[in-house]
Amino acid sequence: MTHATDTTNDHAYDVVVLGAGPVGENVADRVRAGGLSAAIVESELVGGECSYWACMPSKALLRPVIARADARRVPGLRQAVQGPLDTAAVLAHRDDFTSHWKDDGQVGWIESIGADLYRGHGRLDGPRRVTVTAEDGTVTVLTARHAVAVCTGTRAALPELPGLPEVKPWTSREATSADHAPGRLIVVGGGVVATEMATAWQALGSQVTLLVRGGGVLDRMEPFAGELVVDALREAGAEVRTGVSVTAVERTDGTVSATLTDGTVLQADEILFATGRAPRTDDIGLDTVGLAPGSWLTVDDSLRVEGSDWLYAVGDANHRALLTHQGKYQARIAGAAIAARAAGVPLLETDRWGAHAATADHAAVPQVVFTDPEAASAGLTLAEAEAAGHRVRAVDYDLANVAGAGLYADGYTGRARMIVDLDREVLLGVTFIGPGVGELIHSATVAIAGEVPIERLWHAVPAYPTVSEVWLRLLETYRG
Incomplete structure (x- = not known):
């Protein structure tokens, strides 16, 4: 149930969760499944960043963009989709996917699992103790018998630039919730948010x-992925400048002026800074338990904060993998670990791929960037594998030479790479870029997490004619 604040009584639970985004919701769900009582605290909308300002609205904006781009590559169909997108309809569809920024449905889900929701700002107040301050200033005290889980996520990190607060720049929140398309938009950054929002x-x-400050975009993927995304953005009509930074901004009569390091001054209606994320741990009482406010929280593989036997940090706050699906995975691991420790299990399964170890954070993190073309990766890049000391071989294949790709899109452009550990003959990483490749990446994730030997992958026959046939072509290239 949802509780009003209570100034007279403390409330005791087995587990208290700070943050009701997807990660916090999943921690609460898993500890409830383990037979523990749970309270979950949220100061904004239940459902968190992903539901209202990130994953869901951004993909709702991008889906019509990608569908139109794919249709334009199909003979017999391209003439039917030559007109502009109906921007108003796309934004309305986006609004539906955010539930019009109302969280009734998510609140109902929390109630359905038997967890208690407290609305207000949650702060640690010493070990196993959380205070919840409501908008009217009243305070409720929650105590945790076994664990407190910090699932507060991140916020956009803005650079320190003269005049920036007065400009009121867009962050990822404004970019995904805007009610109209600005005539001119400057996007600062080269990561996922920057490239996806530039595309949309x-x-x-x-x-x-x-x-872009550096030499290219998506620098955490293989270099060729970013190169193809930049090519596509330019072909779509966007201007892409690399090796530049913004040194000053101002807004005059509604127009934003941005001064660059090369002295150029650009003007636009809005400016989006997609320049990184910072942990939302600055005002959650970390100082009351001997930790630095505003810091990333270092955890072990069961997601327990180092040096503590009761405090957990799950999702973005621990800086292991800033991805919703990875945070939800961590939540499943953390929930199981908390429940096991509460039950007095003497030895948790924290060995590699154990039930209480978030091993995938190190070895098999998947990601899809929903640009046109899509970029998808799992595991390590070539540079990461070599830096980790592995003896590896990169195997590349041109996706245009796969029969299924040619059927998927006329003039299909894309590329695939797999990173083979030569000592164990298993995959350490896979990267795809091209239309529709987001749906290929789970097969790569399974191969990496399962440490499937190359000789066994040879017997995983891809259906013909699909884009998945690239797996056969990669293995043939490896065998020579």
Whole structure:
């Protein structure tokens, strides 16, 4: 049930969860499944960043963009989709996917699992103790018999630039919730948010200028992935400038002016800074338990904060993998570990791939960037594998030479790479870029997490004619 604040009584639970985003919801669900009582604290909308300002609205904006791009590559269909997107309809569809920024459904889900929701700002107040301050200032005290889980996520990190607060720049929140397409949009950054939002708003009618400090975009993937994304953005009409930074911004009569390191001044209607994330741990009482406010929380593989026997940090707050699906995975691991420790299990399964170890954070993290073309990866890049000391071989294949790709899209452009550990002959990483490759990445994740030997993968026959046939082509290339 949802509780009003209570100034007279403390409330005791087995587990108290700070943050009701997807990660916090899953921690609460898993500890409830383990027979423990749970309270969950949220100061904003239940469902968190993913539901209202990240995963769901961004993909709702991008899906029509990608569908139109794919349709334009199919002979006999491209003439039917030559007109502009109906931006108003796309935004309305986005609003439906965010439940119009109302959280009734998510609150109902929390109630359905038997957890108690407290609305307000939660702060640690010493070991196993949390205070919840409501909007009206009243305070409720929650105590945890076994664990407190910090699932507060991250916020956009803005650079320190003269005049930036007065400009009121977009962050990922404004970019995913805007009610119209600005005529001119400057996007600062080269990561996932920057490239996805540049893709979306360029297609929805904005003239986009993407400013990248480094030499390319998506620098945590194989270099060729970012190169193809940049090519596609430019082909779509966006301007992409690399090797530049913004040194100052100002807004005059509604127009934003951005001064760059090369002295150029750009003007736009809005400017989006997608320049990283910071942990939302600055005002949650970390100082009351001997930790630095505003810090990333270092955890072991059961997601327990190092040096503590009761405090857990799950999802973005521990900085292991800033991805919703990975945070939910961590939540399943943490919930199982908390329940096991509460039951007095003497030895948790924390060995490699054990039930209480978030091993995938190190070895098999999947990610899809929903640009056009899509970029998808799992595990390590070539550079990461070599830096880790593995003896490896990168095997590349041009996706245009796969029969299924040619059927999927006329003039299909894409590339695949797998990283083979030569000592064990298993995969350490896989990267795909091309239309529709997001649906290929789970097979790669299974192969990596399962440590499937190359000789066994040879017997995993891909259906013909599909884009998945690239697996056979990669293995043939490896065998020579």
